Amino acid sequence: MDKIYWGADAGLAAYxxxxxxxxxxSGSEAFEKACRAEDGRLKHVVSAExxxxxxxxxxxDTTNAARRISKIEPEFLxxxxxxxxVLNYFPxxxxxxxxxxSRAESKLGIQREEVRDLKTxxxxxxxxxxxxxxxxSSFYEGMVVxxxxxxxxxxxxxxxxxxRRPLHIFNAGSGTKEHPTQAILxxxxxxxxxxxxxxxxxxxYGDCLRSRVIHSGARLLALHKEMTVYFVxxxxxxxxxxxxxxxxxxxxxxxxxxxxxxxxxxxxxxNYMTRLQDEYGAGSQSEKYPTNLVFTExxxxxxxxxxxxxxxxxxxxxxxxxxxxxxxxxxMLWRAQRxxxxxxxxxxxxxxxxxxxxxxxxxxxxxxxxxxxxxRR
Ligand code: CP
Numbered sequence: 001m002d003k004i005y006w007g008a009d010a011g012l013a014a015y016x017x018x019x020x021x022x023x024x025x026s027g028s029e030a031f032e033k034a035c036r037a038e039d040g041r042l043k044h045v046v047s048a049e050x051x052x053x054x055x056x057x058x059x060x061d062t063t064n065a066a067r068r069i070s071k072i073e074p075e076f077l078x079x080x081x082x083x084x085x086v087l088n089y090f091p092x093x094x095x096x097x098x099x100x101x102s103r104a105e106s107k108l109g110i111q112r113e114e115v116r117d118l119k120t121x122x123x124x125x126x127x128x129x130x131x132x133x134x135x136x137s138s139f140y141e142g143m144v145v146x147x148x149x150x151x152x153x154x155x156x157x158x159x160x161x162x163x164r165r166p167l168h169i170f171n172a173g174s175g176t177k178e179h180p181t182q183a184i185l186x187x188x189x190x191x192x193x194x195x196x197x198x199x200x201x202x203x204x205y206g207d208c209l210r211s212r213v214i215h216s217g218a219r220l221l222a223l224h225k226e227m228t229v230y231f232v233x234x235x236x237x238x239x240x241x242x243x244x245x246x247x248x249x250x251x252x253x254x255x256x257x258x259x260x261x262x263x264x265x266x267x268x269x270x271n272y273m274t275r276l277q278d279e280y281g282a283g284s285q286s287e288k289y290p291t292n293l294v295f296t297e298x299x300x301x302x303x304x305x306x307x308x309x310x311x312x313x314x315x316x317x318x319x320x321x322x323x324x325x326x327x328x329x330x331x332m333l334w335r336a337q338r339x340x341x342x343x344x345x346x347x348x349x350x351x352x353x354x355x356x357x358x359x360x361x362x363x364x365x366x367x368x369x370x371x372x373x374x375x376r377r
Pocket of ligand 1: 093094095096097098173182312313314
């Protein structure tokens, strides 16, 4: 099932669904075209497949500039998008994506509202997801959406195509397939920590099959040269062939490991943990996290000084709790969350067209500071 609510009446639901199927079968190129403005600029951030290294550089540079400006002249940032309004629509639970988007919006002066509990919305009276989305789009310039459906990114873009009042969509996680803004923040964190991503080795541990973070993140890694990716999971949680083929076709060397973490931390650059995504159902398999995939103090000890440990969070039993009490710069769990707020500010600034203003402002402030610091003759 696609987990999209098409409405109470079976006939109407089938009609709308068939119209959506038509759009979906028109292919990935048509989908991407629908996500871009006429000048090619991305207007919806719904899929990691629509991101490239040039755009990631723009977002990261804007993120860094906004981060620094906020320390010197936060009012400048707050004035940028004060006439822009965004709805944070999160019918699926979230802590950090919701809060980091919300804080990013505050930093940019965006007026923001939220819907988290569908019991308080007209969905409880039988309104379809399509009508709900079109209604919401009447009031805002942007929507940040988190939804359990794998297809929700596609669905929102299709729905907006049929609306006279299109708005910008930010996919904050849809089902098991897409979490593009998490992939952006992870890419930023890796670049910040490793300096250069080309040629690096990344090990994803845990639920490779159902982790939308891995599916989106692996696609961004495939933009880089000479990458090696290990997917470390038991057979029933191994990476899907769609993702494996996608990155392998782009030159990534893929290894699939069933035997646990083992000695991998002694030579990989990034250890990336994930929890069991058991909210999506276990099928016939046990939903117990494999003990050979728990990251321990021994694993931390074997990590090279230049490598890092990441987890998109929330975490459960995947990391030994002792690591929570070790102050080690290689543990990037908490810093990555803060990076999430800033990269979301960078991403929103790009989509709403104020990214260049932010970067120019920072260049101006930098020059001004340089002049002030110059010794007087
Ligand atoms: N990483 C992440 O998506 O966390 P939340 O589910 O808390 O937003």
